[in-house]
Amino acid sequence: MNLQKIIFVLLFHYSLFxxxxxxxxxxxxxxxxxxxxxxxxxxxxxxTELTSIGFRVYQITxxxxxxxxxxxxxxxxxxxxxxxxxxxxxxxxxxDITKQTIAxxxxxxxVMNESVLNKITQMVGSRGIEMNENNRxxxxxxxxxxxxxxxxxxxxxxLFNRGGxxxxxxxxxPNEMKYIMNAHVIPHIKTWFKRGAIVYRLVMxxxxxxxRLAEILEDFEExxxxxxxxxxxxxxxxxxxxxxxxxDTESAAMDMVNGQVLKLExxxxxxxxxxxxxxxxxxxxxxxxxxxxxxSTAESCTGGNIARMITSxxxxxxxxxxxxxxxxxxxxxxxxxxxxxxxxxNGTVSEQVAKQxxxxxxxxxxxxxxxSTTGIAGPDGGTGDKPAGTVWIGVxxxxxxxxxxxxxxxxxxxxxxxxxxxxxxxLREQIVSL
Numbered sequence: 001m002n003l004q005k006i007i008f009v010l011l012f013h014y015s016l017f018x019x020x021x022x023x024x025x026x027x028x029x030x031x032x033x034x035x036x037x038x039x040x041x042x043x044x045x046x047x048t049e050l051t052s053i054g055f056r057v058y059q060i061t062x063x064x065x066x067x068x069x070x071x072x073x074x075x076x077x078x079x080x081x082x083x084x085x086x087x088x089x090x091x092x093x094x095x096d097i098t099k100q101t102i103a104x105x106x107x108x109x110x111v112m113n114e115s116v117l118n119k120i121t122q123m124v125g126s127r128g129i130e131m132n133e134n135n136r137x138x139x140x141x142x143x144x145x146x147x148x149x150x151x152x153x154x155x156x157x158x159l160f161n162r163g164g165x166x167x168x169x170x171x172x173x174p175n176e177m178k179y180i181m182n183a184h185v186i187p188h189i190k191t192w193f194k195r196g197a198i199v200y201r202l203v204m205x206x207x208x209x210x211x212r213l214a215e216i217l218e219d220f221e222e223x224x225x226x227x228x229x230x231x232x233x234x235x236x237x238x239x240x241x242x243x244x245x246x247x248d249t250e251s252a253a254m255d256m257v258n259g260q261v262l263k264l265e266x267x268x269x270x271x272x273x274x275x276x277x278x279x280x281x282x283x284x285x286x287x288x289x290x291x292x293x294x295x296s297t298a299e300s301c302t303g304g305n306i307a308r309m310i311t312s313x314x315x316x317x318x319x320x321x322x323x324x325x326x327x328x329x330x331x332x333x334x335x336x337x338x339x340x341x342x343x344x345x346n347g348t349v350s351e352q353v354a355k356q357x358x359x360x361x362x363x364x365x366x367x368x369x370x371x372s373t374t375g376i377a378g379p380d381g382g383t384g385d386k387p388a389g390t391v392w393i394g395v396x397x398x399x400x401x402x403x404x405x406x407x408x409x410x411x412x413x414x415x416x417x418x419x420x421x422x423x424x425x426x427l428r429e430q431i432v433s434l
Contacts, residue, residue: 088172358394
C-alpha cells in the first residue's frame with residue numbers, strides 16, 4: 001500500500017469519529033432469532049435507514065429472551081452510542097419480557113395508558129376477537145417513556161431519553177417496526193440530533209469478477225478524496241459498488257458521490273447496467289420498453305427462470321411475448337425446429353444449437369430479440385469436454401445471431417441463476433449496440 005493510500009485510509013477512519021457522525025446501535029431480542037427459526041430482516045432495514053440520515057451503525061446485537069442478557073446489551077449500547085433501537089419481545093405472552101426489563105432499566109413503573117388501551121380494544125373488536133387480559137397488558141407502558149402509536153398492531157413503541165441519549169423499543173413484527181420508524185422515530189431523531197450527512201449510491205455492475213474489478217479500479221480508489229469510500233458488494237454474479245460520502249450537508253455529500261459516479265462511468269462503462277439497487281432484469285426491461293422492442297425466450301437448462309425474472313417486473317407485458325421451455329430434445333425439435341442432425345453432430349450443449357434456438361423463438365413469436373440457453377446445470381451430467389456448469393447462450397435479432405460459452409461451477413441453483421443473468425446481460429449488450 002503506497003503512502004497516499006495509507007494517508008487516505010487513516011483520514012477516512014478518523015472521519016468516522018468527527019462530531020457530525022453520530023453513532024447508533026441495534027438490538028434484536030428473541031430466542032427464535034438465535035435458533036434460526038426467524039431470520040432477522042429488521043436490522044438490515046434499520047441500518048439502511050439510519051445510515052441514510054447520517055448515523056454510523058456501530059454494532060448490531062441479537063440476544064435471547066433473558067433479563068440479564070437484555071440489560072447487559074442495552075447497558076453496553078447506551079454507554080457507546082447516542083441512539084439505540086430495540087426490536088422484539090413486546091407481545092402479549094408470558095415469554096415477552098422486553099417491556100418489563102426496559103422499564104426496570106430506566107427505573108420506571110408500568111402504568112395503564114388509556115389511549116393505547118382504547119386503540120387495542122377497537123383493533124381487537126374490529127377483528128371479531130374477544131378482549132382478554134393478555135391484550136389489556138399490552139396497554140401497560142413505562143411511565144417514564146414517550147409512547148409511540150402503532151397503527152399496525154397492538155404493541156406501542158416506547159421512547160426513552162437519558163441524558164440526551166435515546167433508546168427506542170419497538171415490536172419485532174417488521175411492518176409494525178417500519179411504521180413506528182417512519183411515523184415517529186426518524187422524524188424525532190432528525191429534530192433532536194445535529195447530524196452531518198451521509199449519502200451513498202450503488203453502482204450496479206455485471207460481467208466480471210470482484211478481483212478483476214478491484215484491479216481495474218485500483219487507481220480510482222487511491223484517488224478518492226477524503227470523506228468518500230468505496231465498497232464491493234458481490235452477490236450471485238452482480239457486484240454492487242457502494243460509494244459513501246460524509247459531509248456537513250446532504251448537497252455537499254451528494255456532489256461528492258455523483259462526481260465519483262461520473263468517473264466510474266468513464267472507466268467501466270461496459271460493466272455498469274444501472275444504479276441504486278436496480279435488478280438486471282428491470283434495467284433490461286426499461287431499455288426494451290424505452291425503445292419499443294420485444295423479446296422472447298427459449299430455455300433449456302434454465303427451465304423458465306429467465307421468463308420468471310423478466311415477468312417479475314410490473315409492466316413487462318409491454319416487451320415480453322413468451323417462452324418455450326425446451327428442456328427435452330424432443331421439444332427442441334418439435335417446437336423450435338432444431339434438427340436431429342444438428343443435435344447429433346454438435347450435441348445439445350453447443351453454439352449451433354443455442355443459435356438455432358434463439359433464431360427459432362424470435363421467428364416463432366415474432367419478436368425483436370430471441371434469447372436461448374442450453375447447458376448442463378449440474379451437479380451431474382457433465383463430460384470431460386463439457387463439465388457441469390457448461391452453458392451456451394444465444395441472442396438473435398435482425399442484425400444477426402451470436403452465442404457465447406460460459407463455464408460456471410457445479411452447484412445447480414447457482415448455475416441457473418448465473419446463466420439467467422448472463423443471458424440478460426448479453427441481451428443488454430445487444431440493445432446498447434443498436
